[in-house]
Amino acid sequence: MKKIILSVATLATITTFAQKTDSLQVKDVDEVVLTASRKRENIKEIPSSVTIVGEKQVQAQLTVNSDITSILQYTVPSLATSSGQTSNTGQTLRGRQVLVLIDGIPQSTPLRNGARDLRSIDPSVIERIEVIKGASSIYGNGADGGIINYITRKSKSDKKISGISQVGITGQPYGGTLGVRASQFLSGKITNKFDYAASFAYERTGYMKDADGVNLSPTYSPAKMDNYNGMLKLGYDITDNQRIEVSYIGYASKSDLDLGLKTGKYGITPTIGEGRGLNLETTPQGTPRNHNVKISYDNKNIFWNTSLNLNLYLQDFRTVYGYSDTFLNGGQSNVISKKKGARVNFDTQLWNSQNSQGEVIYGVDILNDQTVQKLEDGRYWTPDMDMTNIAPFMLVKVDLFKKLTLKGGLRYENMNVKVGDFNTLSTLKTDGTFTKSIFVTGGELKYNAFVGNIGVRYNIENYINVFGSFSQAYSINELGRILRTSTSDTINNLETKPIIVNNYELGATGQIAKWLNYEVTSYVSTSKLGATFIQSPDRALTIQRAPEIVYGVEGFLHFTPVKWINFGGSYSWMEGITSVKDDGDYSTKINNSRISAPKVLAYVQVKPTQNLSVGLDMLHAFGQDRFDPNTKTGLYAYGEGEVPEYTVFNFKSSYDINKSWRLSLGIENVFNKLYQPAIAWWAARDSDFTNSLGMRGTFMIEYKF
Incomplete structure (x- = not known):
């Protein structure tokens, strides 16, 4: 299938998280962003919607909870709330799936979305997190709602060796919940040309219990889990203009939790862990391997004004x-x-005068993605899927008068997916019988299209900067899920067309009198074919392919009245509708598995002395009542359950004993509130109705040298 699609560049504001404090702040300095255009750019020049979570913010949140999905829910306004499990199902960005990267390496598995891409790295190794909000084709397949790029630490010291050592314990006011974690980061310069950075982190979690001291459900549980993370970066400056770097980043997690499952009743009694698990020889659940190897070469002047x-x-x-x-x-x-x-990636400077400059970025991306979902005994749940994507691109950027930025680009997506022959699995139906396994003949699926981007940002004055954009994403999402539920004997009879998302955005940002920063953004994204989990009449989950519209608003305020205190918050709201009959009647709502409830984040950070920092974070998730239960059974369909509101507070603090030693104390759910995560309600299934984590504290000691 071949389509020509015109578009416009992603555009919005940049939210940064302060490096000098542990709280939200938009910095009026030359902050650098890497992800938006795949090169180092000044914030004031980028017409893109970007949230930057800085290193100190990551470390402060790490003191409260090392789960990266929890860190993100407290720092990214338009990201849905965390489930508190190893799965990030339902944690969408602006109502759509997000592409997760580590230093630009894709971690997501869009061919079969296993929902474990967010938990693919330990936060101790992260220097910053850059979140591109809104559809983007910058990094290829899977960025319907945006991009989350974990940028890892690098060497910043001229010493031969410097480092950060951390040890900590976690625990709840109940027996058996004690956990430990330790991390070591080393970096330095061996010679003037050779530098390195290395780290290792280990965490052993304890049992995890709700506010009543009851074990949480063992399904997708992060309890009794061993987490490992290792990194090694070696860099060599060949000349002043040339550099080569080799890196390895590895992550692994596995659980030895041996708890039985006591299924509750939706909306009444939570599903919990009780007794001992099944006496079966099973593989520990978790992510036993995530290996990432990267070689990069940079040349600042390979030919005429080109890097x-x-x-x-x-x-x-x-x-x-x-x-x-x-x-x-x-x-x-x-x-x-x-x-x-x-x-x-080539970057050619077309001109560079005192008041204007122009450049063109161009190149090609090549990706081979081989994905499969199987059972541990070897049975296939999806066929082998082998995708090759070759995508040439070009982006033109013009800066005028140091105030106006214009950006536009074009990318040609050319995807070829080879699908193997397979037998569908025999799965349980609601009447207690099993579906019939059928043989499905594979083949080749080909997709290609032009996608483009264009946008403008006008920095009028410090107190008002405006932006507007139109951007696109092109992805093959959940192909494996569509194939594994096949009722046809050939893939050619299935609806496997790609998802093409058009994202429109308007907003404003600015700084008033150096004590108030603000941002407000509105967006609309459309797609002729989406991909949403819905429940069939026999309560099995299938993928709905239908036209969609998602729209919303978000914004934040940050106040710094004096140097020793800052406070503020953010708000996000979205809605999604679909035309299930493809007749232009958008009267059906996209379910809550993608459209999250409105969310308010608020915080206050106080530094009563130079060495002491104390803060309180609040997350308030509003209620969500968008669907009615079945009139005959009284049951909600999957994704349509009514979600009640809840509010949670986290405490975080740190004390610098001297330049080398620091003590940190964080308390999650400081008031020990008993509540359920949003997924427990909207999933509307007894087995998914679980409580959230009760009060838990983390104490850490850090040594810098």
């Missing part, structure tokens, strides 16, 4: 889920994904 950035990368990912009896003879499923890729 080159070349990246070669490999990723080897495997994640394992818990035992389920919904398959004939039972089993555990896994998702395995192996990626190989190359990115060639």
Whole structure:
């Protein structure tokens, strides 16, 4: 299938998180962003919607909870709330799926979204997190709602060796909940040309319990889990203009939690962990491997006013889920994904005068993604899927009068997916019988299209900067899910067309009198074919392909009346509608598995002395009542359950003993509130109705040298 699609560049404001404090702040300095255009750019020149979570903000949130999905829910306004589990199902960005990267290496598995891409790295190794909000094709397949790029630490010291050592304990006011974590980061320069950065982190979590001291459900549980993260970066400056860097980042997690599952009743009694688990030989659930290898080469002047950035990368990912009896003879499923890729990026300066400059960025992306979902006993749940994507691109950027930025680009997506022959799995139906397995003949699926981007940002004065944009994403999302529920004997009879998202955005940002920063953004995204989980008449989950519109607003205020205190907050709201009959009647709402409830984040940070910092974060999730239950059964369909509102407070503090030693104390759910995560309600299933984590404290000691 071939389409020509015109578009416009992603555009919005930049939210940064302060480096001098542990709280939200938009900095009036030359902050640099890497992800928006795949090069280092000043914030004031970028017509893109970007949230930057800085290193100190990551470390402060790490003191409260090391789960990266929790850190993100407290720092990214338009990201849905965390489930508190190893799965990030439902944690969408602006109502759509997000592409997760580590240093530009794709972690997501859009061919079969296993929902474990957010939890693919330990926060201790993160220097900053850059979030591109809104549809983007900058990094290829899967960025319907935007991009989350974990940028890892690098060497910043001229010493031969410097580092940060951290040890900590976590615990709840109940027995058996004690956990430990430790991390070590080392960096330095061996010679004037050779530098390195290395780290290792380990965490052992304890049992996790709700506010009443009851064990949380063992399904997708992060309790009794060993988490490992290692990193090694070696850099060599060949000349003043040339540099080569080799890096490895590895992550692994596995659980030895042995709790039985006591299924509750939706809306009444939570599902909990009780007794001992099944006496079966099972594989520990978790992500046993996530290997990332990258080689990058930079040349600042390879030819006429042109720089080159070349990246070669490999990723080897495997994640394992818990035992389920919904398959004939039972089993555990896994998702395995192996990626190989190359990115060639040229940047040519067309002109550079005192009041204006112009440049063109161009190159090609090559990606091979091999993904499959199987059971641990070898049975296929999806076929082998082998995607090759070759995408040349070009982006033109013009800056005028140091106030006006214009950006526009074009990218040609050319995807070819080879699908193997397979037998569908026999799965359990609501009447207690199993579906019939059928043989499906594979083949090749080809997709290609032009996508483009254009946008403008006008920095009128410090107190008012306006922006507007139109941007696109092109992705093959949940192809494996569509194939595995096939009722046809050939893939050519299935609806496997790609998702093409058009994102429109308007907003304003600014700084007033150096004590108030603000941002307000509105957006609309449309797609002729979406991909949403819905419930079939026999209560099985299927993928709905239908036209969609998602729209929303978000914004924040940040106050710094005096140096020793700052406070503020953010608000996000969205809605999504679809035309299930493709007749232009958008009267059906996209369900709550994608459209999250409005969310308010608020914080206050106080520094009563130079060495002491104390803060309080609040997350308020509003209620969500968008659907009615079935009139005959009184049951909600999957994704349509009514979600009640809840409010949670987290406490965080740190004390600098001297330049080398720091003590930190964080308390999650400081008032020990008993509540359920949003997914427990909107999923509307007994087994998913679980409580959230009760009060838990983290104490850490840090040494810098």
